[in-house]
Amino acid sequence: MDLLRAEIAKLRRPLVFWALLGLVLVGASVGAAYLETAKLQYRNAIVAPTQAIQHPAPCKALGGLPPGPKCEAVRARDVELARQFLRETTNDSLRALSHLEPLGSGGFAAGIVTSTFGALVIMLLAGAHIGGEWTGHTAKTLFVQENRRGRVILAKFGSLWIAGVALLVGTWAGMAITGQLVARIFPIPLHPSPALQWAYSWPQLARALLVIGAFAAVGTFSASIVRNTLGTFFLGFGIIVASMVLSAFDALFAWTPGYWVASWMGFERTLLSLDHIWPDVFGGPQNPAVGAVGLSLLLIACLAASVSWIRRVDVA
Amino acid sequence: MDAIRCEHLSKTRRGRSIVDEVDLVVPAGSAFALLGPNGAGKTTLMKMILGLTRPTSGQVVVLGERVPVSPATLACIGAIIEEPFFYPWMTARRNLDVVLHEGARARSSSAIESALEQVELTETGGQRVKTFSQGMRQRLGLATALLRSPSLLVLDEPANGLDPIGIAALRRMLLQLREGGTTILVSSHQLHEIEQTCDRIAIMRDGRVVLEGTPSDVRGYSSLEERFLATVAKAAGSGPTAR
Numbered sequence A: 001m002d003l004l005r006a007e008i009a010k011l012r013r014p015l016v017f018w019a020l021l022g023l024v025l026v027g028a029s030v031g032a033a034y035l036e037t038a039k040l041q042y043r044n045a046i047v048a049p050t051q052a053i054q055h056p057a058p059c060k061a062l063g064g065l066p067p068g069p070k071c072e073a074v075r076a077r078d079v080e081l082a083r084q085f086l087r088e089t090t091n092d093s094l095r096a097l098s099h100l101e102p103l104g105s106g107g108f109a110a111g112i113v114t115s116t117f118g119a120l121v122i123m124l125l126a127g128a129h130i131g132g133e134w135t136g137h138t139a140k141t142l143f144v145q146e147n148r149r150g151r152v153i154l155a156k157f158g159s160l161w162i163a164g165v166a167l168l169v170g171t172w173a174g175m176a177i178t179g180q181l182v183a184r185i186f187p188i189p190l191h192p193s194p195a196l197q198w199a200y201s202w203p204q205l206a207r208a209l210l211v212i213g214a215f216a217a218v219g220t221f222s223a224s225i226v227r228n229t230l231g232t233f234f235l236g237f238g239i240i241v242a243s244m245v246l247s248a249f250d251a252l253f254a255w256t257p258g259y260w261v262a263s264w265m266g267f268e269r270t271l272l273s274l275d276h277i278w279p280d281v282f283g284g285p286q287n288p289a290v291g292a293v294g295l296s297l298l299l300i301a302c303l304a305a306s307v308s309w310i311r312r313v314d315v316a
Numbered sequence B: 001m002d003a004i005r006c007e008h009l010s011k012t013r014r015g016r017s018i019v020d021e022v023d024l025v026v027p028a029g030s031a032f033a034l035l036g037p038n039g040a041g042k043t044t045l046m047k048m049i050l051g052l053t054r055p056t057s058g059q060v061v062v063l064g065e066r067v068p069v070s071p072a073t074l075a076c077i078g079a080i081i082e083e084p085f086f087y088p089w090m091t092a093r094r095n096l097d098v099v100l101h102e103g104a105r106a107r108s109s110s111a112i113e114s115a116l117e118q119v120e121l122t123e124t125g126g127q128r129v130k131t132f133s134q135g136m137r138q139r140l141g142l143a144t145a146l147l148r149s150p151s152l153l154v155l156d157e158p159a160n161g162l163d164p165i166g167i168a169a170l171r172r173m174l175l176q177l178r179e180g181g182t183t184i185l186v187s188s189h190q191l192h193e194i195e196q197t198c199d200r201i202a203i204m205r206d207g208r209v210v211l212e213g214t215p216s217d218v219r220g221y222s223s224l225e226e227r228f229l230a231t232v233a234k235a236a237g238s239g240p241t242a243r
Helices: A002-010 A014-054 A069-098 A105-113 A116-135 A139-145 A149-185 A194-226 A229-246 A257-265 A288-312 B042-049 B092-102 B110-118 B134-146 B164-179 B191-197 B215-219 B224-233
Strands: B002-013 B016-027 B031-035 B057-062 B077-080 B152-156 B183-187 B200-205 B208-213
Touching: A002 A149, A002 B092, A014 A069, A014 A105, A014 A116, A014 A149, A069 A194, A105 A116, A105 A149, A105 A194, A116 A139, A116 A149, A116 A194, A116 A229, A139 A149, A139 B092, A149 A194, A149 A288, A194 A229, A194 A257, A194 A288, A229 A257, A257 A288, B002 B042, B002 B183, B016 B042, B016 B183, B016 B200, B016 B208, B031 B042, B031 B191, B042 B057, B042 B152, B042 B183, B077 B134, B092 B110, B092 B134, B110 B134, B134 B152, B134 B164, B164 B183, B164 B191, B183 B191, B191 B215, B191 B224, B200 B215, B200 B224, B208 B215, B208 B224, B215 B224
Parallel strands: B031 B183, B031 B200, B077 B152, B152 B183
Antiparallel strands: B002 B016, B002 B057, B200 B208
């Protein structure tokens, strides 16, 4: 625990603050840009069908049907269709709007931290926090104090994961605040209940813990191999980007971290969505179980390789 | 008891021999100097003693344990290897606190104050290291090495960047530690200082120990500087325990 405490102490540095600020700014920008889409979705999904239910179209608007039993049957069918549509879309619409509420923005933050920008920031931190020990020539001091290198690498990973979780919480807090500011300028048409917001948020937050762990493990692995700041960042982020590209191949997608992240987090099949920035071009269906197993194995494999490698190298 | 024993220790990197079949014994309680020109293999030898670099062949025994030593033994070793580096965004005290917690046996925070006092950095301990001069960083490096009240001190060119006042203070400190029973292995280019502080000297050249003995044995009837220059300039062939 002392070693972990020492590693966490090293993370109390300006870089972490700037990383958090960057994530919040990205989240706020995407959130503000998405507000109009959310409102449009709200109009299409709730306002329009509600009006169709409350005020069914007159007979003359239904292909010029004369008033009578035939017209009433068509109107009744249209109302039923509108009710069915409303039932199906209300939850989606409320979920979209809940992104902008304080509790719901947790799911939003989870999507930002577990997608491309989050991976970028975690790899930057891995570069500075782990690779930086070699670039800054402090690795010698570190390994003179603690020669059980496996413990050092695991403490590095643990502290990086904790930093990732802190970024998640910080981004959530930042999004909750900026969401309120955005809502004051552009009023939200409907406020989903806190229960609904939380129901959307907490599964995403819980799932994000594994994805952050996998990203941190990839960063730790890259740092162990390259052992410098920039190289760690480029290799780590390169692995993530390569996995996204490989997920486009039908024969490979099920074996790529890109697919595992998208499956586990339930990212929609769009390149840019409100709650994530992650290409979703693979051909197969999403499978959360495959995602969870894949990410867990990736995490274990990266840490095992890191520990094994770092035990063998000379500390220059 | 020997504090350090190197047996047939070699290190080869990319086909080039850095340390070549070194046999070296540092007796407990002694102050042992490693001398040699740049590139002689002193730092690599010290890194192998500290377990930072793996030998290609041979072995090192430190405080009775083969390297890599146990955490308990490691806690008895203090070291500076090359120029000491720190986390520049932290204060000196915070840096020492981190070092303290990285080790296997964390000591009380009073150890930090004591180490800072020994290197005369008590008043500047609250400043960020990025504001420190090279000499102050070097002294902070010494504080890091002294943090656990070590019984074995491995110092690679500890006088680098120190002004004459700092060098005199370092000399006093090393003599005081030696009197207190601490074993010191030090490499330095400050031959005059070495003569005053060390009771054994080994001169390295091209990865080998070519001359070893007490200061008076090593220098013979000449000065240590003359003997050093003569030794590193030609292949060793004579001397007290020439190899």
